[in-house]
Amino acid sequence: MAMTFAEKVLSRKAGKKSARAGDLVTCKPDRLLMHDNAAAITDKVARDMAKFGIADPEQPIIVLDHVIPASDEKTATSHKKIREFVKKSGIKHFFDIGTGVCHQVMVEKGLVLPGMLAVGSDSHTCSYGAVNAFATGIDRTEAAALLLTGETWFKVPETIRVTLHGRLPEMVSAKDLILTIIGKVGADGADYCSVEFSGDIACLTIDDRFTIANMGVEMGAKNAVFPVDEVTKGYLQEIGVNRITWNPEWADDGATYRQKLTWNLGEIVPALSLPHKVDKYKPVTELVGMEVQQCLIGTCTNGRASDLAIAARILCGKKVSLNTRLLILPASRAELEEALDAGDIETLVSAGAVLLPPGCGPCLGAHQGCLAPGEKCLSTSNRNFKGRMGCKDAEIYLASPATVAATALTGKISDPREVA
Amino acid sequence: MRIWAYGDDINTDMLFPGKYTYTCAKPDEIKPHLLEDLDPEFAKEVQPGDMIFAGKNFGCGSSREQPVVGLKAVGIEAIVAKSYARIFYRAAINQGLLLIECPEAVAVYKPDMPVQLNLKESTMLVDNQTYKFPTLPPEILAIRDAGGLLEYTRARLRAKASAK
Ligand code: SF4
Numbered sequence: 173m174a175m176t177f178a179e180k181v182l183s184r185k186a187g188k189k190s191a192r193a194g195d196l197v198t199c200k201p202d203r204l205l206m207h208d209n210a211a212a213i214t215d216k217v218a219r220d221m222a223k224f225g226i227a228d229p230e231q232p233i234i235v236l237d238h239v240i241p242a243s244d245e246k247t248a249t250s251h252k253k254i255r256e257f258v259k260k261s262g263i264k265h266f267f268d269i270g271t272g273v274c275h276q277v278m279v280e281k282g283l284v285l286p287g288m289l290a291v292g293s294d295s296h297t298c299s300y301g302a303v304n305a306f307a308t309g310i311d312r313t314e315a316a317a318l319l320l321t322g323e324t325w326f327k328v329p330e331t332i333r334v335t336l337h338g339r340l341p342e343m344v345s346a347k348d349l350i351l352t353i354i355g356k357v358g359a360d361g362a363d364y365c366s367v368e369f370s371g372d373i374a375c376l377t378i379d380d381r382f383t384i385a386n387m388g389v390e391m392g393a394k395n396a397v398f399p400v401d402e403v404t405k406g407y408l409q410e411i412g413v414n415r416i417t418w419n420p421e422w423a424d425d426g427a428t429y430r431q432k433l434t435w436n437l438g439e440i441v442p443a444l445s446l447p448h449k450v451d452k453y454k455p456v457t458e459l460v461g462m463e464v465q466q467c468l469i470g471t472c473t474n475g476r477a478s479d480l481a482i483a484a485r486i487l488c489g490k491k492v493s494l495n496t497r498l499l500i501l502p503a504s505r506a507e508l509e510e511a512l513d514a515g516d517i518e519t520l521v522s523a524g525a526v527l528l529p530p531g532c533g534p535c536l537g538a539h540q541g542c543l544a545p546g547e548k549c550l551s552t553s554n555r556n557f558k559g560r561m562g563c564k565d566a567e568i569y570l571a572s573p574a575t576v577a578a579t580a581l582t583g584k585i586s587d588p589r590e591v592a
Numbered sequence: 593m594r595i596w597a598y599g600d601d602i603n604t605d606m607l608f609p610g611k612y613t614y615t616c617a618k619p620d621e622i623k624p625h626l627l628e629d630l631d632p633e634f635a636k637e638v639q640p641g642d643m644i645f646a647g648k649n650f651g652c653g654s655s656r657e658q659p660v661v662g663l664k665a666v667g668i669e670a671i672v673a674k675s676y677a678r679i680f681y682r683a684a685i686n687q688g689l690l691l692i693e694c695p696e697a698v699a700v701y702k703p704d705m706p707v708q709l710n711l712k713e714s715t716m717l718v719d720n721q722t723y724k725f726p727t728l729p730p731e732i733l734a735i736r737d738a739g740g741l742l743e744y745t746r747a748r749l750r751a752k753a754s755a756k
Contacts, residue, residue, distance in 0.1 A: 209613070209656075217742065224753070238613075295679055310679065313687065314683075325731065359601050359652055363677060364678050394678055537609070557603045
C-alpha cells in the first residue's frame with residue numbers, strides 16, 4: 173500500500189504495518205518540547221508527578237527563550253521554578269537563557285532527526301520538518317499529560333504535496349517563497365494537513381527549509397516536511413550527528429494526496445504579508461516608499477547566520493536611516509557566534525542596529541521592542557496578528573531579511589533588488 | 593443566552609493577547625483579558641450558557657491554551673464555527689470545551705435568531721431549521737466527557753496503579 177510521509181511515520185510509531193489518513197493512532201513521541209511555559213505545564217501535574225513519576229525523563233526538552241532575560245519578578249519566578257523542576261525530576265535536556273529560540277536549539281543540537289516524531293507546546297514545532305521529522309504543536313494540557321504517560325493520540329492527516337521547480341532569483345529567498353505560497357493557499361488552506369515539499373529542493377539550504385517548514389502552521393498545517401537529501405546529510409554531519417541514529421522516511425510513489433500544487437521558483441519576487449493576516453500577500457514593489465518605524469531581523473523564522481549575512485551585505489559601510497530603528501535577534505548563540513566570526517554582527521552594529529540576546533524578544537510582544545500605537549514594523553518573523561508585538565493599534569508587515577535590511581537603510585519599504 | 597458572532601480567522605492573539613501568555617495561566621487571571629483586542633465588551637458581559645458563532649479557521653495561530661481555558665471558565669456552552677485550526681481544536685477537547693463544526697448553521701445565522709442545541713442527536717436548530725453536525729470518535733469523546741485530558745489521564749493512571 174502506497175503511503176504518504178505522515179502515514180509512514182505515524183504507522184511505524186504506532187507499531188502498525190500501515191495507516192490511512194483519518195485513522196486514529198496512539199504513539200510515543202520521541203521528543204516533547206517545552207519552553208517558558210514549562211512552569212505552567214508542570215504546575216498542572218505537580219501532584220500527579222509526585223505520585224506517579226515522570227513517564228520518561230529523556231523525552232522532555234526545555235529551552236528558556238520566550239521572555240529572556242526575565243523582564244520582571246513574575247517571569248523570573250517562573251524561570252526559577254523551571255530550573256528547580258529540571259534538577260529535581262532529572263530532565264536530561266535543559267537549555268537555559270541565551271542558548272536560543274527553542275526550535276533552533278532542537279535542530280542545531282541534533283535533538284530532532286529524520287523520521288522522528290516530535291511534539292511541542294508551541295505552534296512552530298512544525299519547523300523540524302526541515303530535517304525530515306514529523307513535528308507538530310500541542311497545547312499545555314496535552315504536554316502535561318505527556319509528562320505522566322509519555323504517549324498520546326494522533327489523527328493521521330491528509331497530505332498536500334508541493335512540488336518546486338527551478339531556482340530562486342538573486343535577492344529572493346525562501347521567506348518570499350513561503351509568503352507567496354501562504355498568500356495563495358490561505359491561512360486555512362492546509363488546516364489539519366501534512367504538507368510535503370519536493371522537486372528541485374537541492375538549492376534550498378537547511379536554513380531555507382527551516383524558514384519554510386516553520387511557517388507551515390501559518391497555513392493551518394499540522395506539519396510541513398522535506399525529504400532527506402545530500403543537503404540534509406551534509407548538515408547533520410556538520411553538527412556531528414551519528415548516521416546510525418537516523419530513520420528517514422518519505423512518501424511512496426502513488427500515495428494519496430488531497431491536493432497537489434506546483435511552484436516555479438524563478439517566478440517568485442520579494443514578498444510582503446500585510447497586517448493583520450499572514451495570507452495577505454503583496455509583492456514588495458506595490459508598497460515601496462511606505463515609512464516604517466521599526467525593522468526586525470531575527471526570530472526562529474529568519475534569525476540564522478545566513479540571514480544576518482544577507483543583512484550585513486546590504487548594510488555594509490552604510491547607516492540605518494534616522495527615521496527607523498533596526499533590531500537584530502539571533503535565533504541562537506551558535507548562530508550569533510557564527511555571525512560574529514564572519515564579522516556580520518560588527519557590520520550591523522556599526523550601521524546602527526540594536527543587538528538583542530538570542531531568544532524570542534519582540535516577536536510575541538511580551539517585552540523588548542514593543543510598538544507604539546500608529547507605528548509600523550517590518551519584521552522577518554512569522555506572524556503579523558493584531559497586537560502580536562504588544563500593541564493592538566500598531567501594524568506588522570512580514571518580509572525576508574533582505575527586504576528588511578534594504579528598508580532599514582531608507583526607513584521606507586524598499587526592494588532589495590534595487591538597493592543591493 | 594447570548595450569541596457572540598465573529599468572522600473568519602479569529603486568531604489566538606485576538607482571543608487572548610500574547611503579551612499575557614507568560615504571566616496569566618489561571619482562569620481568574622485569564623478572564624478579564626478574553627477577546628480583549630477583538631471585542632472589549634465580551635469579558636465584561638459574557639454569561640454562562642452563552643455561545644460563540646464564528647467563520648472559518650477559528651483559533652488559528654499560537655498553541656497557547658488560555659483562550660480555551662478562559663472560554664470554558666466563563667461558561668461558554670459551545671463554539672459553533674465553519675472550521676477550526678487544529679491546535680485549538682485539540683486544546684478544546686483537552687479542556688472539555690464543546691466545539692461544533694457546522695458551516696451551514698453559521699452561514700444562515702443572523703443576530704437575534706433563536707438557536708437551540710440538541711447534543712444527543714448532534715443537531716442544532718437555527719431559526720427553526722435543523723442542522724446536523726459531526727461528532728467526535730468514541731475514543732476522543734471519552735476525553736471530553738471525562739472533563740478533559742488531565743482527568744482522563746488521572747483515571748487511567750489510577751486504574752493502572754490499582755491493577756498492579
Ligand atoms: S521566535 Fe517568535 S515564533 Fe519563534 S518560538 Fe519565539 S515567539 Fe514563537
